[in-house]
Each structure stands twice: as C-alpha cells, then as structure tokens.
Amino acid sequence: MKILFIGDVVGRPGRQIAARLLPRLITRFNVDLCVANCENAAAGFGLTPKVYEQLKAMEIAVITSGNHIWNKREIYPLLDEHDALLRPANYPEGVPGHGSCVVSTYAGERVAVLNLMGRVFLHALDCPFRCAEAEVAKLREEADVVVVDFHAEATSEKIAMGWFLDGRVSAVLGTHTHVQTADAAILPGGTAYMTDLGMTGPRNSVIGVNKDIIIEKYLYQIPKRFDTAKGPSILSGAVVDIDGKSGRANSILPIRMEDE
Numbered sequence: 001m002k003i004l005f006i007g008d009v010v011g012r013p014g015r016q017i018a019a020r021l022l023p024r025l026i027t028r029f030n031v032d033l034c035v036a037n038c039e040n041a042a043a044g045f046g047l048t049p050k051v052y053e054q055l056k057a058m059e060i061a062v063i064t065s066g067n068h069i070w071n072k073r074e075i076y077p078l079l080d081e082h083d084a085l086l087r088p089a090n091y092p093e094g095v096p097g098h099g100s101c102v103v104s105t106y107a108g109e110r111v112a113v114l115n116l117m118g119r120v121f122l123h124a125l126d127c128p129f130r131c132a133e134a135e136v137a138k139l140r141e142e143a144d145v146v147v148v149d150f151h152a153e154a155t156s157e158k159i160a161m162g163w164f165l166d167g168r169v170s171a172v173l174g175t176h177t178h179v180q181t182a183d184a185a186i187l188p189g190g191t192a193y194m195t196d197l198g199m200t201g202p203r204n205s206v207i208g209v210n211k212d213i214i215i216e217k218y219l220y221q222i223p224k225r226f227d228t229a230k231g232p233s234i235l236s237g238a239v240v241d242i243d244g245k246s247g248r249a250n251s252i253l254p255i256r257m258e259d260e
C-alpha cells in the first residue's frame with residue numbers, strides 16, 4: 001500500500017497548494033491513504049473547526065499535529081470528538097484529545113497512525129520513547145501497518161526514534177522543522193525513515209512566516225506578530241510503499257512540488 005504523508009501545512013498558502021496538488025499526487029502514486037501534519041494550517045498557528053473541515057474535504061484521512069495545536073482553543077472539543085484528528089500521544093493525562101488512531105485505506109486495509117513529540121528544545125512531556133513502546137504494542141494488535149509522525153526539533157532525537165522503532169513500525173517520519181531533510185531511507189529492520197518531511201506552505205519565507213518580520217526580530221530582538229508569508233508555495237512530504245501483510249516498508253520517496 002502507498003501512504004502519502006504531507007509535512008506541516010502552513011496557513012492558507014499551504015492549504016491551497018495541498019488542495020491543488022493532492023488529487024494529482026493521489027492518482028500519480030496510487031495513494032491508498034493520505035496523512036498530513038496540520039498544526040500550522042490556520043493562519044500559521046493551530047487549527048480551527050472550519051479549517052479542519054477544509055482539510056478533511058481534501059482526502060486527508062488522518063490529521064496529525066504538534067506543539068502549535070494548542071494555539072486556537074476552538075479546536076479543543078474536536079480533538080476529543082474526531083478519532084482521526086491527533087495531538088502528540090505523550091502529553092500528560094488530562095489534556096484534550098488522543099495521540100493515535102486506526103483507519104482503513106480505500107481498499108479496507110487497517111493502518112494505525114501514531115503522533116509523538118520530542119522533548120529536546122520543546123516542552124517537558126512524557127518520554128516519547130517509552131510512550132512509543134506502549135502505544136505501538138497496543139496498535140500492532142489492531143493493525144499490521146503503523147506509521148509514526150515524530151514531531152520534534154532535534155535531529156538526533158528523531159534519528160534515535162527511527163532506530164528505536166526500526167522493525168516495529170512501518171515508518172517514522174519527522175515533522176516540525178519545516179525543512180525537508182535529504183536522509184530518506186529504509187532502515188535494516190524494514191522501517192521507512194526521514195528526519196523531516198518539510199513544509200507545505202509559502203516558499204519565500206522563514207519556515208512559513210513573512211521573512212521581513214523574522215529578519216527584523218533577529219536584528220532588534222523585539223517581539224513581533226508573526227504573519228504567514230504570501231507568494232508561491234511548495235508542497236513537501238513523502239510517499240511510503242508498505243507491504244500490508246508484514247508491515248515492512250519497501251520504499252520511501254520524498255516529495256517536493258512547487259507551484260507551476
């Protein structure tokens with residue numbers, strides 16, 4: 001089966017390029033399931049119910065997230081209501097929502113998606129490694145294919161998670177940095193790995209934000225309102241080909257498509 005995983009969708013530019021290119025990608029690569037990290041989909045920060053509906057209308061079966069999911073409170077009730085809308089699983093007990101789900105492909109094959117967040121240069125969450133171990137054991141009882149979105153800052157923490165879960169899940173794909181890495185690989189145990197899928201959003205920006213605002217922030221060190229950049233966009237992600245029976249990944253193909 002082919003799973004298309006889209007990296008952090010940023011604001012309207014990200015939603016628009018996803019809406020334009022997803023149908024083409026799904027046809028071209030015979031995609032069975034589409035997953036996207038959408039923590040920045042509403043004006044660059046968080047998610048709203050309206051934006052959630054727009055994303056679901058694009059054939060995105062599972063929406064993952066990260067630290068920015070908390071920026072817009074109106075999404076909190078939806079985190080509890082919708083099975084396939086995830087926040088990282090290693091937040092403490094009592095936080096709205098859940099970190100994993102099991103869905104079916106168009107052909108009816110079961111796929112589990114697990115969302116985790118790193119702790120290096122991020123929040124002091126529960127250990128993502130121990131959480132991964134417990135969640136994967138549970139999810140493997142329900143699905144042969146488990147795909148992990150590891151939303152983390154530090155390359156080393158992400159690579160370590162790849163090795164930690166090698167042979168136990170079908171893919172460990174990184175999000176959060178908004179910059180695609182050139183290290184897509186199938187690890188020896190059969191897990192597809194990529195440190196970061198990259199961003200789906202405005203290309204001429206600093207990780208999605210208007211570049212002039214960020215340059216000014218670095219020059220003067222005064223807090224500024226972050227606005228999503230305008231102009232041409234890029235869609236980033238990867239297509240992972242997985243053996244639906246064994247759960248082993250056959251290949252991983254990074255995707256980077258610009259506006260035409």
Ligand SMILES: [Fe+2]
Nearest residue numbers: 008039040176
């Ligand atoms: Fe992000």
Ligand SMILES: [Fe+2]
Nearest residue numbers: 066067068176
């Ligand atoms: Fe993030």
